[in-house]
Amino acid sequence: MKMIINxxxxxxxxxxxxxxxxxxxxxxxxxxxxxxxxLCLVQSPxxxxxxxxxxxxxxxxxxxxELKDLELNDFIKRNVYPTTPVSIIYEATEYSQTxxxxxxxxxxxxxxxxxxxxxxxxxxx
Amino acid sequence: MKMIINxxxxxxxxxxxxxxxxxxxxxxxxxxxxxxxxLCLVQSPxxxxxxxxxxxxxxxxxxxxELKDLELNDFIKRNVYPTTPVSIIYEATEYSQTxxxxxxxxxxxxxxxxxxxxxxxxxxx
Numbered sequence: 001m002k003m004i005i006n007x008x009x010x011x012x013x014x015x016x017x018x019x020x021x022x023x024x025x026x027x028x029x030x031x032x033x034x035x036x037x038x039l040c041l042v043q044s045p046x047x048x049x050x051x052x053x054x055x056x057x058x059x060x061x062x063x064x065x066e067l068k069d070l071e072l073n074d075f076i077k078r079n080v081y082p083t084t085p086v087s088i089i090y091e092a093t094e095y096s097q098t099x100x101x102x103x104x105x106x107x108x109x110x111x112x113x114x115x116x117x118x119x120x121x122x123x124x125x
Numbered sequence: 126m127k128m129i130i131n132x133x134x135x136x137x138x139x140x141x142x143x144x145x146x147x148x149x150x151x152x153x154x155x156x157x158x159x160x161x162x163x164l165c166l167v168q169s170p171x172x173x174x175x176x177x178x179x180x181x182x183x184x185x186x187x188x189x190x191e192l193k194d195l196e197l198n199d200f201i202k203r204n205v206y207p208t209t210p211v212s213i214i215y216e217a218t219e220y221s222q223t224x225x226x227x228x229x230x231x232x233x234x235x236x237x238x239x240x241x242x243x244x245x246x247x248x249x250x
Contacts, residue, residue: 018164019165021235023235031156054141102230102234109146
């Protein structure tokens with residue numbers, strides 16, 4: 001057993017590379033909300049309250065913090081319009097669009113995962 | 126502006142569905158490490174120390190907690206072999222394999238993101 005595991009695997013460098021890439025991606029995207037918030041704003045620009053309504057379960061405090069983080073990392077833009085009272089509209093940047101494939105795959109997996117959870121709950125009951 | 130945003134968008138239900146899927150996925154996968162740990166073990170089964178070595182920056186305490194979480198959620202298996210001293214080998218379950226596309230897209234994006242960060246650092250210096 002020891003021998004097999006300690007042997008250098010073919011394509012080990014490639015494995016290390018993809019692991020490094022995933023770690024880099026998670027460094028900016030990790031957390032329970034970031035990708036969902038980006039997806040929410042890629043779908044359409046929204047006001048703070050509209051985002052909170054769409055992303056079920058997020059508190060106003062966390063949402064404010066996450067939006068600030070996302071703005072700092074160039075994923076979203078905060079537009080202030082001089083209406084009375086002022087309108088503040090959040091929108092996804094072009095850079096957020098580069099995450100479309102990631103969000104697509106995550107959405108497909110999430111749907112499949114929900115089915116699996118439902119099935120195992122049925123089995124238990 | 127107000128009018129456009131409040132109008133129901135075509136395909137809004139679809140948008141809400143994919144948002145819900147992503148939220149469900151992030152519910153089990155969120156955090157800075159989970160997807161990287163799954164990828165690390167999908168590549169090959171490993172001992173605790175080997176995982177810590179491969180996933181740069183994770184502390185032993187956090188790694189132990191994350192491995193327990195992943196085991197509970199059926200993403201990894203902890204195998205104990207009665208050698209002296211006992212060998213404990215972590216391996217990815219079949220269910221982890223369903224995340225291959227997600228990890229592939231995340232890896233591709235992470236690589237692209239690192240290039241972007243490098244470029245903007247070059248511009249600043």
